[in-house]
Amino acid sequence: MTEKPQYEELELKAGLEFHQRLDTDKLFCSCSSHMTEEPEKSIQKISRYIRPTESELGKMDPAAAKEAIKQKQFIYSLYKDSTCLVETDSEPPHPIDKEAFELALIIAKMLNCDIFDEINVMRKTVVDGSNTTGFQRTAMIGDNGHIEKPLEIDIEGVFLEEESAGILGETKGKKEYRLDRLGIPLVEIATGIIKGTPEEIKETALRIGTMLRTTGKVKRGLGTIRQDLNLSIKQGNRVEIKGIQEIDELEEIIENEVKRQLNLLEIKEEINERDIGKIDLSIQDFTKYFEEDAPGFMKKAISKGGGVYGYVVPKFKGILGKELLTDHRFGTELAHIAETLGIPGVIHTDEDLGKYSIEENIEEIKEDKDLSQEDSIILIASEDPEKAKEVLKELEKRIKKAKEGVPPETRKSIEEAKTKYLRPLGSERRMYPETDIPTIKVNEEEKKDIEEKTPPKPEKITEELEEKGISSELSKQSLKSPHINNIRKIIKETEVDPTTIATTFTNTLKELEDVNTEELTPENYKEIFKSLEKGKFPKDAVGEIIKIKSKDPERSIDQIIEEEDLEKISEQEIEDKIEEKINENQELVEENPHRAFKVIMGQMMKEYQGKVDGETVSRLLEEKMDK
């Protein structure tokens, strides 16, 4: 399969869900949404249990209910600036963060959604401990949207919700989470069905990503935007892939998933051809074959009271070993399922048994059980025979599903654009109203106001910048900048050369490495450029001024100019100085004007550090030397 498949014929259908973190405070408290670089340095840890709630328990027998409760202990790490009592479920949520809420409305509008008249925050049940409350707070903002290109697609809904806690680790019966991530505002965008090639789907996703960034208030960097992908092909089934972190990988992930599904369909045909009949596997204890000579993990399982268990799968030779993707066989699918149940590996007779040195043991089983060469054996090792049985039963279910082709399931994005089994598809999570937060009315006036605040489409923005005389390259750079809104605003509101403005935000700011410019507001930037417009300081000093202002936002620009001695030197003074320099270097000027220019330029810039523009000096020097 080196050629790309005909996706249209395959009836490839995709759906995307974007989860974009917003760069505001947390959604339901005033904590910083900035995640720590050192999650191991928590200020406190708390231990909790999340219980299945009443009606779920009501359906269980007492033993099962008690078991369900016992299993889950969660340890939560707290941090200095990013957690308060709200994250620990020890204080009711504060009112929804205004900035995040407005941003969600803007995003909904940008995607041409209808915004609802009244927004209701809901509680969506979560029992995996990733939320200290046992539910995630989420609100649907609008529906019925669309984007026109590169593919024309529907936007089914835009949602505003809280990010879950980040996982730190898992040991037996215990899961550790970090609470700095919990409560970061997240905008979710759900698309309608997308029909197109993997490349077109990726381009569409990229465009949505770009649009989100034009708000200037979304977080950037790894993990700050995640995609879930729903995908199906003809004769296949819906498969959901969670947690795609790189949009650029989307194309390959889709290609791989299509490939995987096509190969599963081939297996289905193969099973039909072999006329395998009803698959009914009986679990057997194979421990006795491994008591003397076995790899370490088997020995360990046996010594701890468990053993080696498995079954014979008749007429399955070659199927378990069939490659669905490079280095990803049907057996790998089984291994992934076992992994979710806590068994790290599955051995089958289609793999190279030499790596475990158990060829002889297997031969013995085959002889004993009188197996044909066409039969396969599947084995797992476990300290707990009951656990082994449970896992083997799950694997049997999956083997039976091979007859149907592609099972509907939820998978997880992993490295190399591959995926692995996570859980069965669509265990619907219950939703009910969040009674601690009043509903939010959005009236017509507010909706209009949002429309005005909504940034234009990406190509409109670059067009607008180019019209102002900014090069096409710099316009594109500006579009990608988190400061795109500042750039547009300042171009509109000052007379400063647009290229200077754009360059300041795209390049100068980047050069100020150790400076934290996060404290600066759009108004602060405007003040700086207004001063530049009035010629109060030379253009080259912009960086220096931003740096000082960031460290001490209370100081006015005038104060900074005066106190740091950054006033612009008048052209007359520069001219006088140049003449002086030319006189000093008379000889050089005559012998080697080119070199003299460089020398004088250097001296001037050194003497007037930051107070003159290189451009001005060079222009004046050229004029003088030409005379």
Next chain:
Amino acid sequence: MDYSKKVKKKLKEKNASPLDRIKIKKREKTYEGVLMPNTEMSEPDCITIKMDNGYNIGIENTKDLEIEKLEKRKKKKKTREIEQDESKPPISLLSTGGTISSKVEYETGGVEPALTAEEIVAQTPEITEHAYIRNYEQVSQIASEDMHSKVWEKLAEKVKQELNNGSRGVVITHGTDTMHYTSAALSFMLTKLTKPVVLTGAQRSIDRGSTDASMNLTCASIAAAQSNIGEVGIVMHATMNDDHCYYIRGTKARKMHTSRRDTFRPINDKPIAKIKPNGKINKLQEHREYQNKKTKAEKGFEKKIAIIKAYPEADPEIINHYEEKNYKGYVLEGTGLGHMPTQTEKTWIPKIKEITKKGKPVIGTSQCIYGRVNPNVYKNLRKLYHEAGAIPGQDMTTETAYVKLGWLLATEKDQEKIKEKIKKNLRGEITKRSHPKTFLY
């Protein structure tokens, strides 16, 4: 709140009521979903529907908005109830209201009182491992802030009956705000108590997987069914973790945080015991021992007791108001060691003298919360407690002093005996020694 008249009219025309499936048409757009009842959290003129994806949205009523009823509400499936193990020690569960003894209607998010012991057990099946709920009864259905002395008396009577009729202990579910008033009231009203009477509640609602109700209820049931404690106490989370609860003496407990689950702390006292949800009980200090003896209830409460707090500029004239209304006793929550303004023109001493001369008891407590009132250290204290005749409340909390006074005034006629009993430790409300470890325990 309810929907506005206009919305109600539209709904009525189509015979649509909450939980019916409806279709709404507005400006060419249609919405389909289940009609939700209006709550006080949402606008009366916005119709809330639950869409098929589970989200609720509100659609503002306009002239052109049309409603169509699609389907009548579906009948709820009854949740299965969990059977109890009758071989476990029998306890009674009395509920007074509050979220802990409620169940959630997940469709609407509404909360309803649980009506049977099985419904409570369905929520916290662990109880069945430690106790058998012999009887479950709703004594009242009121929020904690609305609690009053009639319910205390009803509870005292009920507890007496339960303990004398086969229950080894009693668990009372209660809203948290005034739980420590109720625990103090029961401490005084239940005389000759030798069995565990445990109050418990929840700080986080029971709909959520993280609710503290279940561990609190489990530990309270363990305390009632298994402990050898013969006193009234509050059993709730000891820390922010879901690992154990404290059994805090009913006269020494106080709610110390608006929302944390470890809100109840012992004041000037250590907890009586640590109770783990697995059934382990660690004794932390001396207490009255469990004995299978008859319990008596001495009910009664004088409602005309005022709690008055001292603060800069506090005006003693306020006493006139209470005196006009014929108040019978006072608790003065003083500053520091138990001061009231004394040397300024707003001195409280003459007014307090006036009251005490009438034979009315005045107890002084401290707004420091922790520590003991002292009548001797400063001249001003001596004026208040010796000259004006206020009674130092020693290390009682203001709340307990209030409840004690109200109970004494209703159950004891002799003025001198009342004063004597105020000073005497009756139910662990006054300790003799101030243990260094009890501060901020």
